[in-house]
Amino acid sequence: MDALxxxxxxxxxxxASVLVVGQRNPMHSVVLLIVSFCALSGLYVLLGAQFxxxxxxxxxxxxxxxxxxxxxxxLNVPTEDPPTGYHARLFGGAxxxxxxxxxxLLFVVQLAWALRQIQGAPLPSRAVQPxxxxxxxxxxxxTDYAFAFEATSVLxxxxxxxxxxxxxxEKA
Amino acid sequence: xxxGITPELIAQITVIVVIFHALLISAxxxxxxxxxxxxxxxxxxxxxxxxxxxxxQPIADIVKLLFKEELRPRAADTALFYVAPILCATxxxxxxxxxxxxxxxxxxxxxxxxxxxxxxxxxxxxLVIFAITSMGVYGIVLAGWSSNSKYSLLGGLRSSAQMxxxxxxxxxxxxxxxxxxxxxxxxxxVGHQEGYWFGVIPQWYIFLQPVGFLIFLIAGVAETNRAPxxxxxxxxxxxxxxxxxxxxxxxxxxxxxxxxxxxxVSAVATxxxxxxxxxxxxxxxxxxxVWFVIKLFAILFFYIWMRWTxxxxxxxxxxxxxxxxxxxxxxxxxxxxxxxxxxxxxxxGW
Numbered sequence: 001m002d003a004l005x006x007x008x009x010x011x012x013x014x015x016a017s018v019l020v021v022g023q024r025n026p027m028h029s030v031v032l033l034i035v036s037f038c039a040l041s042g043l044y045v046l047l048g049a050q051f052x053x054x055x056x057x058x059x060x061x062x063x064x065x066x067x068x069x070x071x072x073x074x075l076n077v078p079t080e081d082p083p084t085g086y087h088a089r090l091f092g093g094a095x096x097x098x099x100x101x102x103x104x105l106l107f108v109v110q111l112a113w114a115l116r117q118i119q120g121a122p123l124p125s126r127a128v129q130p131x132x133x134x135x136x137x138x139x140x141x142x143t144d145y146a147f148a149f150e151a152t153s154v155l156x157x158x159x160x161x162x163x164x165x166x167x168x169x170e171k172a
Numbered sequence: 173x174x175x176g177i178t179p180e181l182i183a184q185i186t187v188i189v190v191i192f193h194a195l196l197i198s199a200x201x202x203x204x205x206x207x208x209x210x211x212x213x214x215x216x217x218x219x220x221x222x223x224x225x226x227x228x229q230p231i232a233d234i235v236k237l238l239f240k241e242e243l244r245p246r247a248a249d250t251a252l253f254y255v256a257p258i259l260c261a262t263x264x265x266x267x268x269x270x271x272x273x274x275x276x277x278x279x280x281x282x283x284x285x286x287x288x289x290x291x292x293x294x295x296x297x298x299l300v301i302f303a304i305t306s307m308g309v310y311g312i313v314l315a316g317w318s319s320n321s322k323y324s325l326l327g328g329l330r331s332s333a334q335m336x337x338x339x340x341x342x343x344x345x346x347x348x349x350x351x352x353x354x355x356x357x358x359x360x361x362v363g364h365q366e367g368y369w370f371g372v373i374p375q376w377y378i379f380l381q382p383v384g385f386l387i388f389l390i391a392g393v394a395e396t397n398r399a400p401x402x403x404x405x406x407x408x409x410x411x412x413x414x415x416x417x418x419x420x421x422x423x424x425x426x427x428x429x430x431x432x433x434x435x436x437v438s439a440v441a442t443x444x445x446x447x448x449x450x451x452x453x454x455x456x457x458x459x460x461x462v463w464f465v466i467k468l469f470a471i472l473f474f475y476i477w478m479r480w481t482x483x484x485x486x487x488x489x490x491x492x493x494x495x496x497x498x499x500x501x502x503x504x505x506x507x508x509x510x511x512x513x514x515x516x517x518x519x520x521g522w
C-alpha cells in the first residue's frame with residue numbers, strides 16, 4: 001500500500017516539476033510548483049516525518065510560493081516571450097545553447113551515476129523515525145545546531161531590515 | 173473478516189462520512205442562522221415562506237444556485253478560473269480532517285477497541301490545520317487574478333494581504349496553548365482540559381489564556397474574511413471582490429468554503445480554549461460530542477452576531493490594527509506564557 005502511495009505521489013511530483021519548466025504562462029508554472037511541493041510533503045508523510053511534511057507546506061507551499069505568486073501577478077507577464085536584443089545574443093545564440101546542452105547532458109550522467117551508487121546503500125528504516133518528533137527537532141536545533149540556527153535568524157533579520165530600508169527610501 | 177476489514181474500520185469510515193456530511197449540513201444551517209439572526213438584528217422576519225419557519229430556505233437557495241448559468245469572462249484564464257473555487261472548498265474541508273469532535277468511543281460498547289471521533293488523528297494536528305488554511309489563500313488569489321477583472325484582482329489582493337497579516341497573530345495564539353499543553357495534537361490538548369479547579373471552574377484554557385482566546389477570535393474573523401473584516405468583498409468599493417465574476421456552482425463553492433472555514437475556526441477555538449467535548453453529565457454518557465456542538469454553535473453565533481452589529485473597518489485601519497496592535501500583544505502573550513510555563517511548570521502544580 002505504501003509503495004502504491006509512493007508511486008502516485010512521486011509521479012505527481014515529477015510530472016508537475018517537468019510541467020513547471022514547460023509552461024508558457026508563468027502563473028501556471030507557479031501553481032504547478034505548489035502542486036509539486038504538496039506531493040513532496042505527501043512523500044514526507046509516507047516516511048513518517050509528519051512534522052517535516054507540515055512545515056514543508058507552511059513554509060514552501062504556503063509562504064514562499066505566495067510571494068512568487070504575488071511577484072508574477074503584479075509584474076503581469078501573460079506569456080514568456082523569447083528574448084530579443086542584447087540578451088538574446090548573449091544567452092540565446094548557437095554557442096551558449098551548445099554549452100547548455102553539454103551541461104545538461106553532464107548533469108544527467110552525474111545523476112545516473114549517483115543513483116547507481118545509492119543502489120547498494122541500505123534504506124533508512126521506518127522504525128527509527130528520529131526526525132518526526134517535534135521535541136527531538138527542537139532540542140537538536142537549540143543544542144547541536146544552535147549556531148546555524150542563530151546565524152539563519154540574523155540573516156533573515158538583515159533581509160527584513162534591508163526590505164524596510166528599501167521601501168522607506170523615497171520618503172527620506 | 174476478509175481483507176483486514178474489522179468492525180473498527182467500518183465504524184471509522186462511517187465516522188468520516190458522517191463528519192463530512194455534518195460539515196455540509198452545518199453550512200446550510202449557518203446560512204439559515206445567519207439570515208435569521210440578521211433579520212432579528214434588523215427587526216425583520218427573515219426567511220419564512222419556504223417550509224415551516226423558512227427552514228427549507230437554504231435548500232431552495234442551493235437549488236437556485238445549481239440551475240443558474242455558469243458564466244466565464246472571455247478574457248479569463250480558463251484553467252485557473254475553474255480550479256480556484258475547487259481549491260478554496262477543498263482546503264476548507266481538508267482542514268477539518270484533523271479536528272477531533274469527541275473523546276475516543278466504543279459507540280456504547282458496540283466495538284471492542286475505541287475509535288477516534290475525527291477523520292484523522294495526527295500528532296502534529298495544529299500544524300496541519302495551519303498548513304491547510306494557508307493553502308486556502310491560493311484559491312482566493314487565483315480567483316481574483318484569473319477572472320481578469322479589476323474588482324476581482326483588488327479583492328484577491330486585499331484578501332491575501334489580510335490573511336497573511338493575521339495568520340501571524342493566529343499562529344502565535346496557537347503557540348501559547350501548545351506550550352501549556354506540551355503537545356501539537358488536538359486530542360491531547362483537549363485531554364489536558366479535563367477536570368475542575370476548586371470543584372467549580374472547568375480547567376479550560378480560556379481561563380489561562382484569555383488574551384490568547386481574544387486574539388484567536390479576532391484573527392479568526394480576519395482569516396475567514398467576515399465582517400467587520402470583510403474587505404475582500406466590500407460591496408461599496410469592490411462589487412463582490414474576488415468572486416465578482418463567478419456564478420452558479422463555482423460561486424456556491426466559494427460560499428460553502430466561507431462557511432466551512434467559519435466552522436473550522438470555531439471548532440479549533442472550541443478544542444483549544446473551551447475544553448472541546450468536556451462538560452458536565454453528557455461526557456459520562458459517551459455523548460461528549462454534544463457539548464462540542466453546543467460550544468461550536470455558541471462561537472458561530474458570536475461570529476454572526478458580530479457581523480450584523482459592527483460596521484466594516486477601513487482597510488488601513490485593519491492593517492494597522494493587525495500589525496501594530498494584535499501582533500505585539502500576541503508576542504507579549506506568548507512571552508509571558510513561556511515565562512510562566514518555565515517558572516511554574518506547565519500544569520502550575522494542579
